[in-house]
Amino acid sequence: MRIVLALTVGVTGVLAALPALAQQAPPSLNAPVQATAEICGNCVDDDGDGLTDFEDPACCADRQIFPMAIDRGRIHPHGQTSGLGLESLLAAQGLADVNPRREDVFLQIRAERGDEVFCASVPAGRFVAKRPGVFRFRDHNHSVGTAGGIDRLVVRIAGDGSVRFRACARRAEFTSPRDGLLTVTISFRNPLAAESGNRCSTAQELHTNRRGALRVP
Known part of the structure; x- marks a missing residue:
């Protein structure tokens, strides 16, 4: 009789404790999740803040950004691709020491709603400089x-x-949003140097029409 009573009391105590135990998550699940740092130049929003690569201050801080003046901008949608033409002044001063023979060049286009539309990069080794100060890339x-x-x-x-x-x-491998605003970012990054040496130029509020086409001016 004593043994049966002891077992009954023991089982009852365990059953009573089960709800409290169920509410306790394992310590590993309660630990804070460490955010992933932004990796510059991989065309991925690694830290999940809605900004990719050189749109993110981690890759291009305010002091590294120059306002871009677009002389001519064209986007003509063709199904899943688009015709693209862009001519711009990246900076009047402060960027004269960039060297695409040593620095990768990036072109990013982002929609107003935060979606990355286009992210392309040209490695430094693919540029040709036949004249001083003129760097060309061709890849037909x-x-x-x-x-x-x-x-x-x-x-x-x-x-x-x-x-x-x-x-x-x-x-070009992208389709632009219809009747939306775009931000264009051009960036220079030396893969052998610190990210603090990156330089960027950006233009905002470029408006596409109902077909997703862009014409500036």
Whole structure:
């Protein structure tokens, strides 16, 4: 009789404790989740803050950003691709020491709602400089996968220190949002140097029409 009573009391105590135990998560699940740091140049929003690569202050802080003036901008949607033409002044001063022979060049396009529309990069080794201050990339066969279908890209550094940019693509690998606003970011990154050496130029509030096309001016 004593043994049966002891077992009954023991089982009753365990059953009474089960609800409290069920509410306690394992210590590992209660531990804070460590955020992933942004990796610059992989076209991924690693830290999940809605900003990719050089749109993120981790890759291009305010002091590294220059306002871009777009002279001519064209986007013509073709199904899952788009014709792209972009000519712009990246900076009047402060960018004259960029060197696409040593620095990778990135072109990013982001929609107003935070969606990344296009992220392309041209490795430094693919640029040719036949004249001082003029760096050219050509890839009509699209052998550079990271270039996203860009056919030609030119970075031109003038004698007065201004830097101009031009990109052309018959079928760039993106579709732009309809009747929306776009932000364009051009960036220079030396893969062998610290991220604090990155430089970026950005233009905002470029408006597409109901077809997703862009025409500036």
